[in-house]
Amino acid sequence: MKIKGFLKDVTGAKRVTAARLDAFAKASSHIEKVDPIAEVVKEWHPGRLEVVVTDVRPASKTAVTVRFERTDGKKMPFFYAGQYLVLDLKIGDAVVSRPYSISSAPCEGRQEPGFAEITVRRSKGDGFVADFINERVRPGDVFTAQVGCGQFYYEPLRDAKHVVALAGGVGITPFAAMAKEVAHGTLDMDLTILYGSVSSDDIVMKEELDAIQSDRVRIVHVLSGDEPGWEGEKGFLTADLIKKYSADDTTYFICGPQAMYTFLREELKKLDIPARRVRFEVFGQAKDITKFPGYPVELKDETFKMTVRRGIHEDVIDAKATESIVTALERAAIRIDTGCRSGECGFCRTKVISGSVYVCPENDGRRAADKDFGYVHACAAYPTSDLTIKIPIE
Ligand SMILES: Cc1cc2nc3c(=O)[nH]c(=O)nc-3n(C[C@H](O)[C@H](O)[C@H](O)COP(=O)(O)OP(=O)(O)OC[C@H]3O[C@@H](n4cnc5c(N)ncnc54)[C@H](O)[C@@H]3O)c2cc1C
Numbered sequence: 001m002k003i004k005g006f007l008k009d010v011t012g013a014k015r016v017t018a019a020r021l022d023a024f025a026k027a028s029s030h031i032e033k034v035d036p037i038a039e040v041v042k043e044w045h046p047g048r049l050e051v052v053v054t055d056v057r058p059a060s061k062t063a064v065t066v067r068f069e070r071t072d073g074k075k076m077p078f079f080y081a082g083q084y085l086v087l088d089l090k091i092g093d094a095v096v097s098r099p100y101s102i103s104s105a106p107c108e109g110r111q112e113p114g115f116a117e118i119t120v121r122r123s124k125g126d127g128f129v130a131d132f133i134n135e136r137v138r139p140g141d142v143f144t145a146q147v148g149c150g151q152f153y154y155e156p157l158r159d160a161k162h163v164v165a166l167a168g169g170v171g172i173t174p175f176a177a178m179a180k181e182v183a184h185g186t187l188d189m190d191l192t193i194l195y196g197s198v199s200s201d202d203i204v205m206k207e208e209l210d211a212i213q214s215d216r217v218r219i220v221h222v223l224s225g226d227e228p229g230w231e232g233e234k235g236f237l238t239a240d241l242i243k244k245y246s247a248d249d250t251t252y253f254i255c256g257p258q259a260m261y262t263f264l265r266e267e268l269k270k271l272d273i274p275a276r277r278v279r280f281e282v283f284g285q286a287k288d289i290t291k292f293p294g295y296p297v298e299l300k301d302e303t304f305k306m307t308v309r310r311g312i313h314e315d316v317i318d319a320k321a322t323e324s325i326v327t328a329l330e331r332a333a334i335r336i337d338t339g340c341r342s343g344e345c346g347f348c349r350t351k352v353i354s355g356s357v358y359v360c361p362e363n364d365g366r367r368a369a370d371k372d373f374g375y376v377h378a379c380a381a382y383p384t385s386d387l388t389i390k391i392p393i394e
């Protein structure tokens, strides 16, 4: 019986081979140049896109919402509610990019024409890009952007059905996208947003958010300033307040200024919440690097010479001790890929050939091998001597 089965296999294989040879003989000699799988991947993840501003509207007294559509009229690429886009800008001589959480819903991106919106708060006086966007960006302006970056989104296999979002200031933006997606019926979770602001004037996207409240989306405004007549929650996002709005099984998403993260880490500890139930959005470059442990404060006023190698090109530029390597490159109009600007994504991975740098410990997202072989994430590395670096050719 065994032998018979074996022979059957051999004759079967012979038949298949003959059929294949026949198919080859009849096949067209035309080579199909379009790879349908590559086409689908390109549509969903097209990399850097050209986008045009189609609307700019106020989102509060201190913030604007900017709407982008693709210049080729297509839908936006796929992104999750909570992800960010990276916007490239040319401001004066500098070529810069910044990450902004997408404040519109993914379902709005998949319309025709699809759009993605960002909501940007003006700075308190030192905002290079934030102030440019608030004051100078107008409908018709064209930029490039990479849409759909980062890990800050709801994942039903990992996260609890009930989510408490802890937002501070303009950190409301990823939750605005989630709230809209839930309201649209394309994201299945129950969302309670505890939204901390100093005063009611600081609340960003208030009307838009209040209009989509439902039994699945609840927005609780919490004011830390003293405001006569305010009847809502007051103070900070403390453990007691968080507990009041939590269910038995809750996942916490946190997005806001750096100081809020430090505060909330302690508050969540008081509630014994397991780490797997807490998700933090990255907060960007350190505001004042001199405040971080181990920073050589005696160098803070120094400007070093940085030699930048790109293929056969070599430039020598100034690099301040208090600014990241990315900022030094951008000031000198040398393009380097960036995403999170928080040391996390690795887009700005750079080889330090000689010289020394300080790496911000809070933002050191490098792999162990990269540390051993002298690579840094340029958004989190600060020169502490003259140095030579090698960056990829754009
Ligand atoms: C994941 C993520 C999502 C975010 N989402 C939002 C959001 O939804 N809304 C929002 O408002 N913000 C958001 N931010 C913050 C945003 O990316 C910017 O940091 C913010 O708008 C402030 O940008 P800024 O350039 O004004 O100030 P900073 O980012 O603080 O940059 C100021 C720095 O620019 C550099 N600089 C100054 N002059 C020059 C020059 N001539 N050339 C080159 N560099 C110069 C200097 O180093 C200066 O310190 C997000 C950040 C992250 C990481």
Ligand code: FES
Pocket (backbone or CB within 6 Å): 337, 338, 339, 340, 341, 342, 343, 344, 345, 346, 347, 348, 349, 377, 378, 379, 380
């Ligand atoms: S831009 Fe993400 S690690 Fe530097």
